[in-house]
Amino acid sequence: MSTRSVALRVRATECVGMYTLLRVQRGPIDPGLPGQFFMLRAEGLLLPRPMSLCTAAAGELGFLIDPIGTGTETLARLRRGDEVAVLGPLGHGFPLDATRPVLVGGGIGIAPLPYLSETLGRPPALLGFRSDAHAVAAELVPQADVVIDPVRVTEPLADLLVASPEATPLACGPEPMLEAVARLASHAWLAHEAPMACGYGACYGCVVPIDGELKRLCLEGPTVRASRLYEHCGDALSPAQARTAPEAGVAA
Amino acid sequence: MTRILNASGCLDALAVPEVARSLDVFVTKTVTPLPRAGNDPVRIAEADVGMLNSIGLANPGIDAFVRDHLPRIEALGVVLWVSVGGFSAEGFAHCCAILDAHASIEAIELNVSCPNVTAPADEASSIVAAARAATSKPLYAKLSPALPDITAVARAAEHAGADGLSLTNTLRGLVLDRGTLEPILATATGGLSGPALRPVALAAVYACAQASDLPIVGMGGVETGEHALALVAAGASDVALGTVLFADPAAAERVRVELDASARRRGFASTDDAFRRAHGLASPRPNAPVGPQEEHGLLPIMATEPVSL
Ligand SMILES: Cc1cc2nc3c(=O)[nH]c(=O)nc-3n(C[C@H](O)[C@H](O)[C@H](O)COP(=O)(O)OP(=O)(O)OC[C@H]3O[C@@H](n4cnc5c(N)ncnc54)[C@H](O)[C@@H]3O)c2cc1C
Ligand SMILES: Cc1cc2nc3c(=O)[nH]c(=O)nc-3n(C[C@H](O)[C@H](O)[C@H](O)COP(=O)(O)O)c2cc1C
Ligand code: FES
Numbered sequence: 001m002s003t004r005s006v007a008l009r010v011r012a013t014e015c016v017g018m019y020t021l022l023r024v025q026r027g028p029i030d031p032g033l034p035g036q037f038f039m040l041r042a043e044g045l046l047l048p049r050p051m052s053l054c055t056a057a058a059g060e061l062g063f064l065i066d067p068i069g070t071g072t073e074t075l076a077r078l079r080r081g082d083e084v085a086v087l088g089p090l091g092h093g094f095p096l097d098a099t100r101p102v103l104v105g106g107g108i109g110i111a112p113l114p115y116l117s118e119t120l121g122r123p124p125a126l127l128g129f130r131s132d133a134h135a136v137a138a139e140l141v142p143q144a145d146v147v148i149d150p151v152r153v154t155e156p157l158a159d160l161l162v163a164s165p166e167a168t169p170l171a172c173g174p175e176p177m178l179e180a181v182a183r184l185a186s187h188a189w190l191a192h193e194a195p196m197a198c199g200y201g202a203c204y205g206c207v208v209p210i211d212g213e214l215k216r217l218c219l220e221g222p223t224v225r226a227s228r229l230y231e232h233c234g235d236a237l238s239p240a241q242a243r244t245a246p247e248a249g250v251a252a
Numbered sequence: 253m254t255r256i257l258n259a260s261g262c263l264d265a266l267a268v269p270e271v272a273r274s275l276d277v278f279v280t281k282t283v284t285p286l287p288r289a290g291n292d293p294v295r296i297a298e299a300d301v302g303m304l305n306s307i308g309l310a311n312p313g314i315d316a317f318v319r320d321h322l323p324r325i326e327a328l329g330v331v332l333w334v335s336v337g338g339f340s341a342e343g344f345a346h347c348c349a350i351l352d353a354h355a356s357i358e359a360i361e362l363n364v365s366c367p368n369v370t371a372p373a374d375e376a377s378s379i380v381a382a383a384r385a386a387t388s389k390p391l392y393a394k395l396s397p398a399l400p401d402i403t404a405v406a407r408a409a410e411h412a413g414a415d416g417l418s419l420t421n422t423l424r425g426l427v428l429d430r431g432t433l434e435p436i437l438a439t440a441t442g443g444l445s446g447p448a449l450r451p452v453a454l455a456a457v458y459a460c461a462q463a464s465d466l467p468i469v470g471m472g473g474v475e476t477g478e479h480a481l482a483l484v485a486a487g488a489s490d491v492a493l494g495t496v497l498f499a500d501p502a503a504a505e506r507v508r509v510e511l512d513a514s515a516r517r518r519g520f521a522s523t524d525d526a527f528r529r530a531h532g533l534a535s536p537r538p539n540a541p542v543g544p545q546e547e548h549g550l551l552p553i554m555a556t557e558p559v560s561l
């Protein structure tokens with residue numbers, strides 16, 4: 001783990017539907033594995049914010065940002081030439097040897113999937129969005145199947161799991177979506193979220209219940225096997241049930 | 253020489269040994285007599301000019317700490333202080349008695365000031381007295397900046413046998429979600445640290461340095477060498493880094509270099525010069541040659557009356 005934050009220059013910020021793709025010079029930074037994250041801090045912020053690596057073009061690090069608060073808005077407003085302090089890669093990425101991986105993203109949960117899709121040689125991908133405007137981001141994952149609210153991304157996932165139960169969902173999205181994925185497949189890997197102050201185990205701010213106790217997500221995750229996060233996972237919902245489960249929504 | 257420590261609870265040496273080794277002293281997160289899971293999330297939030305935390309003293313408890321953590325920290329070869337907390341004077345004494353047996357521990361910090369848990373029932377001075385009876389190790393009393401008269405508590409701690417002061421802990425604060433106006437932290441309020449604490453910590457250090465002869469570890473919003481020098485000028489002998497480590501894990505090295513440069517730039521031959529300046533004592537000419545006494549860091553005479561408590 002790198003423990004030195006590096007000041008990097010912004011190359012460009014681009015609108016991708018409702019999100020912003022922040023493209024930063026890579027400098028000496030290792031892009032790490034898909035699902036790992038970086039702590040990003042810009043002028044005006046006291047604390048850095050955790051961001052998954054979205055794209056890893058040569059010489060560049062790309063972060064897809066949903067501006068929901070002060071930190072993400074500040075990062076999304078950066079312009080070419082601005083400085084951003086980057087620490088990482090941090091945490092554990094998705095397993096790259098999962099059996100028949102299927103990528104599942106909800107809203108801004110798409111963020112780690114472009115890099116993951118590229119690394120795994122474009123496995124099937126299911127993406128759910130709140131609106132057509134948000135769904136523009138699906139262009140970052142070629143060949144993905146896209147659903148828009150009120151259709152839930154867990155509906156096509158349930159069908160896919162009926163056809164090939166051994167498929168391993170690698171998922172990132174809002175908590176209700178992760179829980180719904182966990183109920184369909186206890187062997188799924190979920191990229192979880194928590195507010196983080198440091199990203200490297202120093203503050204104990206990011207704890208979530210893992211294996212029944214509060215553990216630091218930045219060190220244990222952010223990708224965690226579903227069975228470690230949710231008690232009632234793999235409860236073998238029938239596809240019909242999955243379709244009607246209210247909490248299987250995509251809120252983002 | 254001013255030593256750079258981490259503030260308790262702001263670094264896990266076992267997660268990042270190289271960061272712990274970059275400090276002159278590693279201070280553990282507060283350890284309590286029994287294990288504590290800590291508060292429910294959400295535990296942290298950025299505030300206007302600082303951050304809030306409500307970790308709630310999550311720790312494995314003194315027995316598991318000594319059994320599982322201490323040997324691994326010892327293996328890192330860092331100078332080690334252990335921060336101790338409790339909910340009664342006996343709780344503090346119990347932990348101190350256990351730690352007393354471990355030669356690897358240089359000093360014990362008594363956290364009598366966490367804003368995120370119920371305050372100990374006993375006064376700081378009785379906690380220090382109980383801890384004093386339980387260990388011969390140097391004891392640093394870590395005080396809250398919210399005390400109505402911090403100098404009275406500092407003097408009481410000194411009288412009860414403290415060897416130093418750690419100033420300061422966090423102040424209670426609240427952050428509301430800007431949309432819903434609900435508290436962001438699960439506990440509603442939390443401890444405010446970072447830049448907002450800087451002038452508060454300076455005032456506490458300044459007052460306690462005049463009221464007591466104890467060495468002071470200054471902390472509160474230190475981000476640069478200038479901030480560290482200000483604390484030294486106010487009366488701190490050593491400086492601890494907390495919140496800044498979250499954004500910059502390599503801050504210790506940087507602050508050390510900057511502190512040195514900041515002192516030199518003012519022509520200070522020793523940190524005593526900075527202290528004299530801030531306290532309005534006879535200030536030497538810039539760059540004046542330093543006499544042998546000054547080199548040995550003798551503090552100027554201060555008008556400290558012996559206090560009866
Ligand atoms: C490992 C990891 C990777 C991430 N990757 C990305 C990414 O690639 N792109 C992206 O846009 N975001 C990502 N996030 C989420 C992002 O870090 C948060 O949205 C951001 O920190 C919020 O900061 P803010 O100051 O903008 O909002 P704040 O003002 O702090 O919060 C705004 C609102 O969102 C809530 N909130 C804050 N942080 C979180 C959180 N982590 N999870 C859920 N709710 C939260 C707050 O309670 C508040 O209601 C990631 C989070 C983690 C832990
Ligand atoms: C996340 C976090 C956890 C903390 N945990 C402890 C603790 O366990 N014990 C303690 O004495 N102080 C604790 N503190 C307080 C710090 O040690 C320090 O006194 C305070 O943060 C002021 O310094 P700073 O502004 O440089 O952070 C904690 C502070 C933070 C931000
Ligand atoms: S973010 Fe600080 S411990 Fe995980």
